[in-house]
Amino acid sequence: MLRFILRRLILGGVVMFGVALVTFFIARVIPSDPAAKWAGPRATPEQIAKARAELGLDQPLIIQFGTYLLDLAQGNLGYSLRTRRPVALELAESLPATIELVLISTFAAVFIGLPLGVLSAKYKDRLVDHLSRLFSIGAVSLPTFWIGLILQLLFARTLQWFPMGGQLSTEIKLTMEIPRITGFLTLDSLISGNFVILLDALWHLVLPGITIGVYPVGLVARMTRSALLEILSEDYITAARSYGLQERVILWSYALKNSLGPTSTVVALSIGYTLVNTFLTETIFTWPGIGSYVATAVIGLDYPAIMGVTIFSAFSYVVLNLISDLIVALDPRVRMS
Amino acid sequence: MSAYFEIKDLLVGFRTFEETRPVLNIERLAIERGETYGLVGESGAGKTVLALTILGLLPKPAGVIQRGEIWFDGEDLLKKSESELASLYRGKRLAMIFQDPMSTLNPVFTVGQQIERVIEYHQGLRGHSRTQKAVELLEMVKLADAKNILKKYPHELSGGQRQRVVIAIALSCGAEFLIADEPTRNLDVTIQAGILQLIDELRKNLRITVLFIANNVSLVNVFCKRVGILYRGKLVEEGPSPLVIREPLHPYTQTLISALPRDRSERPRFSGFELKPEAPQGCPFYSRCPIGVEFCVQQQPRLEAVIRPEHKAACFLARSR
Numbered sequence: 001m002l003r004f005i006l007r008r009l010i011l012g013g014v015v016m017f018g019v020a021l022v023t024f025f026i027a028r029v030i031p032s033d034p035a036a037k038w039a040g041p042r043a044t045p046e047q048i049a050k051a052r053a054e055l056g057l058d059q060p061l062i063i064q065f066g067t068y069l070l071d072l073a074q075g076n077l078g079y080s081l082r083t084r085r086p087v088a089l090e091l092a093e094s095l096p097a098t099i100e101l102v103l104i105s106t107f108a109a110v111f112i113g114l115p116l117g118v119l120s121a122k123y124k125d126r127l128v129d130h131l132s133r134l135f136s137i138g139a140v141s142l143p144t145f146w147i148g149l150i151l152q153l154l155f156a157r158t159l160q161w162f163p164m165g166g167q168l169s170t171e172i173k174l175t176m177e178i179p180r181i182t183g184f185l186t187l188d189s190l191i192s193g194n195f196v197i198l199l200d201a202l203w204h205l206v207l208p209g210i211t212i213g214v215y216p217v218g219l220v221a222r223m224t225r226s227a228l229l230e231i232l233s234e235d236y237i238t239a240a241r242s243y244g245l246q247e248r249v250i251l252w253s254y255a256l257k258n259s260l261g262p263t264s265t266v267v268a269l270s271i272g273y274t275l276v277n278t279f280l281t282e283t284i285f286t287w288p289g290i291g292s293y294v295a296t297a298v299i300g301l302d303y304p305a306i307m308g309v310t311i312f313s314a315f316s317y318v319v320l321n322l323i324s325d326l327i328v329a330l331d332p333r334v335r336m337s
Numbered sequence: 338m339s340a341y342f343e344i345k346d347l348l349v350g351f352r353t354f355e356e357t358r359p360v361l362n363i364e365r366l367a368i369e370r371g372e373t374y375g376l377v378g379e380s381g382a383g384k385t386v387l388a389l390t391i392l393g394l395l396p397k398p399a400g401v402i403q404r405g406e407i408w409f410d411g412e413d414l415l416k417k418s419e420s421e422l423a424s425l426y427r428g429k430r431l432a433m434i435f436q437d438p439m440s441t442l443n444p445v446f447t448v449g450q451q452i453e454r455v456i457e458y459h460q461g462l463r464g465h466s467r468t469q470k471a472v473e474l475l476e477m478v479k480l481a482d483a484k485n486i487l488k489k490y491p492h493e494l495s496g497g498q499r500q501r502v503v504i505a506i507a508l509s510c511g512a513e514f515l516i517a518d519e520p521t522r523n524l525d526v527t528i529q530a531g532i533l534q535l536i537d538e539l540r541k542n543l544r545i546t547v548l549f550i551a552n553n554v555s556l557v558n559v560f561c562k563r564v565g566i567l568y569r570g571k572l573v574e575e576g577p578s579p580l581v582i583r584e585p586l587h588p589y590t591q592t593l594i595s596a597l598p599r600d601r602s603e604r605p606r607f608s609g610f611e612l613k614p615e616a617p618q619g620c621p622f623y624s625r626c627p628i629g630v631e632f633c634v635q636q637q638p639r640l641e642a643v644i645r646p647e648h649k650a651a652c653f654l655a656r657s658r
C-alpha cells in the first residue's frame with residue numbers, strides 16, 4: 001500500500017514537472033515583451049532593460065527555468081504583470097468563489113448523479129431509466145457555456161427569477177458589511193449569522209451552480225448505471241438473492257460497493273473537468289473566481305498569472321487522481337495485486 | 338395430492354429478439370422429503386435454469402416461465418409473489434449452492450460480513466451472538482480456524498474453502514431444501530470428495546432434502562437415491578441410481594455411461610456422435626441417437642415406465658431391448 005502511494009506520488013511529480021516545462025516554454029514563445037509590461041506603458045529603454053534584469057529575463061533560458069522551478073517548489077508563482085502582486089496571493093483570493101462552485105457540482109454529482117444511476121440500473125429500460133439516460137446524454141454532450149447562456153437568458157433575463165451574475169446583489173454589497181472569515185461567502189455569512197447575505201449569496205449561486213453541476217451529474221449517473229448493470233448480472237448478486245436478502249440491501253450495499261471504484265474515479269475526474277468548466281461559467285456569470293481571474297489575465301497577456309493558474313489546475317488534477325487511485329486501492333481485490 | 342416437492346408441466350423459455358426459445362420442458366419431477374435426487378445433464382441442458390426457476394431467480398426479462406407448477410410442501414412456488422419468495426422461502430426454506438465458488442462470494446466484503454448479514458437479516462442476531470453463530474456455521478462446514486476466516490476476503494481463500502463458506506451461508510438460516518448446482522465442478526478432484534462428503538453429512542444431520550445437480554453420472558451414484566437425466570431441457574430417463582447406471586434405458590444415458598472411464602488409464606470414450614438432421618417434431622435426441630428409426634422423427638417420446646414401474650425413459654425403442 002505504501003509503495004503504491006509512493007509510486008503514485010512520484011508519477012504525480014513527473015506530471016507536474018512536465019506541465020511546468022510546457023507552460024514555461026509556451027510563455028516564452030508568446031509574442032509579447034513581459035519586461036515592457038512590467039516597466040509600464042511609458043517606460044524608457046533603460047527602464048525596460050532594468051526590468052528585464054529584475055525579472056531575470058537576461059539570463060540563459062535554462063537558468064530561468066531552474067529559478068522558475070525553485071520558485072514553484074516554494075509555492076511562489078511569480079508576480080502579476082498587471083497588478084504587480086504575487087500570483088499565489090491573487091489565486092488564493094479568488095479560489096474560494098471557484099471552490100464553492102466546484103463543491104456544489106461535486107455534491108450534486110454524488111447526491112443526485114449516483115442515485116440517478118442506481119435507479120436507472122434498477123429500472124433498466126423502464127421510464128425512469130429512459131428519462132435519466134436522456135438527461136445524462138444531454139448533460140454530457142451539451143457544452144457548458146451553452147447551458148450557462150441558455151439558463152441566463154431564460155431565468156435571469158426573460159423570467160428574472162435569478163440575477164444575471166455576480167456573487168451578491170449591488171445593494172447588499174453597498175449597504176452591508178460583508179463578513180470575511182474563511183473567504184467562502186456562504187460559509188462566512190452562515191457563521192456570522194447574517195442570513196440576508198446568505199440568502200442573497202445562495203440566490204446568486206443557483207444558475208452558475210446548475211450550469212457547472214449538469215455535466216458531473218450526467219457523467220456520474222451514466223457511469224454508475226453501466227457499472228451497476230454489469231455487477232447486477234454477477235453470480236454473487238444472484239447468490240445474495242438466493243439467501244433471501246432484500247433487493248434494497250442488494251442494490252445499495254452489495255452491488256454499489258463493487259461499483260465504487262469506477263464511480264469514484266469518474267467523480268474525481270469530473271471535478272477536474274468542472275474546474276475547467278468554471279472558467280467559462282464564471283465569465284458568463286461574472287463570478288469572481290479563478291475563471292474570471294484567468295480570463296482577465298489572458299486578455300492582458302499577464303503570463304505569470306496564466307502560468308500560475310495552469311500550474312494550479314494541473315496540480316489539482318494530479319491530487320484528485322491520486323485521491324481516486326487511493327479509493328480504488330481500498331478495494332480488497334486491487335490491494336492484493 | 339402432490340409430493341413434498343413436485344414440478345408439473347413446466348415450460349421455461351428465453352426470449353430473443355424474434356421468439357421465445359424453449360429451454361426447459363419438464364412434465365413431472367417429484368422429490369420426497371429427505372431424499373437426495375440427482376439431476377444429470379451435459380452443459381447447456383438447462384440444469385441451472387431449473388435451479389433458478391425453483392428459486393424465482395431467472396434472469397429478467399430474458400427468462401420467462403410460460404406455464405407450469407412447482408409444488409413445495411403444499412404450496413405452488415410459481416404462484417408466490419416476489420416479496421413472499423424473498424421473505425418466506427429463499428434462505429429460510431430453500432437454499433442453493435452455485436456451481437462456481439469463485440464468483441458466488443462478493444469480492445469486496447469479508448466472509449464474516451457476508452455470513453453475518455444473512456444471519457442478522459433472517460434471525461435478528463446482533464453483536465457477539467451473531468459472530469458466535471457465524472463461527473459455529475463455519476465449524477459446521479469443517480473450516481479450521483473459523484474466527485480467522487471470518488476476517489478474510491474471498492480471494493484470500495482456496496476454491497474448496499470458498500465453497501464451504503458458500504454452503505455455510507446457504508444453510509445458515511435453516512433451509513430444508515437444498516439445490517446443489519454442480520458444487521464441485523470447478524474444484525480440483527482432490528477437493529471434490531471432501532465437499533461431496535460434507536454435503537452428504539449435512540443432509541443426514543440437518544435432515545434436508547437435496548436436489549443434486551451434476552454433469553457426471555458417477556458423482557450422482559455415490560449418494561443419490563434416484564437420478565434424472567436431463568437432455569435439452571427434457572427429462573429423458575429417471576429411476577433409482579444403481580438401476581439407471583447398471584441398466585440405462587435411454588440411448589443418451591447409455592452414451593453418458595459408456596463415456597465414463599472404467600479405470601484411471603482409460604480415456605473417456607464417446608460414441609453416438611454421428612450427426613443426423615434434427616427432428617423438430619420428434620425425439621430431441623434423434624440427431625445424435627445411434628439407433629433412431631424413421632418413427633422417432635414424427636413423434637415425441639414421453640417419459641414412461643419401462644419394465645419396472647420406478648424406472649422411466651423417454652424412448653420409443655427402450656421397451657424393445
Ligand SMILES: Nc1ncnc2c1ncn2[C@@H]1O[C@H](COP(=O)(O)OP(=O)(O)OP(=O)(O)O)[C@@H](O)[C@H]1O
Pocket residue numbers: 351360378379380381382383384385386387396399436552
Ligand atoms: N441469461 C440467459 N439468456 C439467454 N439464454 C440463456 C441464459 N441463461 C441460460 N440460457 C440458455 O439456457 C440453456 C440452459 O442453460 P443452463 O445454464 O441451465 O445450462 P446448464 O445445464 O446449467 O449447463 P452447465 O453445465 O454449463 O452449467 C442454454 O442453452 C443457455 O443458452
Ligand code: SF4
Pocket residue numbers: 587588589620621622623626627628629630633638651652653654655
Ligand atoms: S426415441 Fe428414437 S431417436 Fe429418440 S432416443 Fe429413442 S431411439 Fe433414439
Ligand SMILES: [Mg+2]
Pocket residue numbers: 384385386436518
Ligand atoms: Mg449450470
